[in-house]
Amino acid sequence: MDNGCEVFAKLPNPNAGAARFTIASEVATRKLAKVLKAPVPRVLAGSFDAASNHVGAEYIIEEKAPGVRLGSVWKHWPRNAKLQLITQLIDIQNTLASVTFDMHGCIYFKDDLRALGEEPEEANIQSATASIPGIFAIGPLTTGELWNGVRSGMNLDRGPWNDPSDYTLALGHNEIAYIRSYAIARMYYYRSLNTQEHPEDGLALLTQYMKVARYLIPRSTNGAVSNEAVSKNVLTHPDLHLDDIFVDPETLQITRIVDWQSACVAPLFYHADVPRMCTHRGPLQEGWVVPERPEEFDTLSAEEQRKIDDDLESQILHKY
Template sequence: MAPECPKQADPLFFYTSGRWLWNEDKQLQERFRYFLVPELQEAGRHAVGASRCLAITKIGEGNLNKAYRLEMDDGQIVVGKIPHPNAGPSFFTTASEVATMEYARSVLGLPVPKVLAWSASDNNPVGAEYIIMEEAKGTQLNRVWDDLPLKFRCDILRQVVDIESRLLSVSFQQIGSLYFKDSNVPGCMPAAPTAGSQKIVDQISSRFCLGPIARREFWENERAHMSQHQGPWTSASEYMVSVAQREMEWINLYGSSQLDSSLDVSKQFQFISSNQNSPDVHISALERYISAVPHLIPRDPTMTCPRFWHPDFHAGNIFIDEQNRISSIIDWPPLMLDYSVERRLFFPDNFKTLNEDEKNEIRYQVSQSILINSYETATAKINPVIHQKLHHPAGKTLKQLETFAGGSWDNCIFPLIECLLHVKR
């Protein structure tokens, strides 16, 4: 059992980046992770062969983990990463993240920090799963993005497209998470690339395997014991159907015992219809979802073959050097782009007559429109598969269906029903 989150916890363990308007104690508990600080320092020291770790500083925390800067007596610096309790299946998430980083770094040649030491179990001196890695080189892009000239921002976006191209250059026969072959992860299959150079295929086949998906929604509550719905899967259709089958099985087994939504503080401020607590209504909607999947999956195999992707590719996870070249990617479509603005590639004829606030708004719209156009043009040329997926008529619907089907009971059934009505029309 995880330690209780004390009211006055050490900031190293305690989430300090925000507050919650509801259920704050529970939210903080899900992000509180105690560990033995001297032992994490020792793990970092040992990883680089230093004599002593002089200091540890928390340098970042997201929804699922915290990162610590470890400074050694010889000047070396490494980063230690500790997952939160809400990160998902701790063994699988840690083992898969390490393998994916190594795959991106050593196989695809992407600028990813090298993992120096790691443990996917909390049965170690640190008392928690951890990753020790090189410190990301360069400056965090989100700190300088708005101040960069438009030309440099366009150049960086083209570099992002090139990185995406390398991620997409290898495809696989299964859908799941990547692991090292020697990690002894249960339920793994040989990683069988269907595209890529022979050198890359040999590297992957000799070092990696594909196993159960590490995404936390497949492991929440009693779903952790439903290994038959955790992959790997052999096709996009099999994966999509499995999401619904997982929820149907869970609802049949456990739904009736969890009908009292009044106990869930997170639902006290949202409307709950009688259908939300009806297993039959959920099962019926999920059956319609399963019937719709074959009609929505693209028939072109290049559109559905599994490929790796960075799930959190935003400016906070990208670092650049002094020449504005991408120097590091951490935390494995770019969010530097603001798709909410009105598309405007040219200044209006009356621009000179506008006041300064109006001019600044127009300047922002034009710069964002140019960036979006630059990214989409480069993507269409270099990564046509992604361009096709972004513009496939059923692409957005498929993603929404999967998300809503996987959370209809835990969240709300209305989005799933609405999406199914859209499909029917």
């Protein structure tokens, strides 16, 4: 810029889903994250209406994240520094999870949802620590699985949903609608080298799924969700990996978290996962067991010892 400031411009990738909804939701989500003091880049400008702006595309212009990408320094950090950073992430996620919503869906500004042809659903945001302005609403999910290809023109159930089981049912209904309208017989070699897979096979399987879909949600004997704490609708980052996090290389503090595209509010048990940046790729001991070196470790070669230590660190980061 003329004043020396650096900014980034984001344009939606074709595989990102519905560009208008994706951009509108990300801008609103990051605004809410800012209200909660999460370290997200400030949005300087944005538009989800390609037909009316000078760019001719949906876009977000945002501040340049200070610091360096975590992926460029992670492998050089000692284990304690990595554990301290994971603790920072846990604190940020806890801040986000302390705010609850009545519905499962994506966050939008109310006025933007109306401009997108949707009726805004009140977010009913509950927070004991932050004052949330009444500008937000809950609307449809923006994930590409619901919008890519011919699905963009289908009348699918993309939310929002009041009950966790409504989502499990919507998954089935949406796939049934797609198969009936567009699926054709095909060879699927993971299934058979000789016979085709037919749409009727998928419909038969989905029929069985629909019979049990409501029971996939943890419930008590009286039909209520069994654990209210894990069923609350909360916001989390959709896919934390090393290049989504910027850090100060001197203080090792998180400066920004980027890539909030398709972030959604959902029951906590739907979010239950280990972030990709910490996921161990291999066998993992179950339970509260700290991985340890094998007894014969001292007899192994330096290369074998290095591999074992790398694997142990990966397991420890996953468990932490």
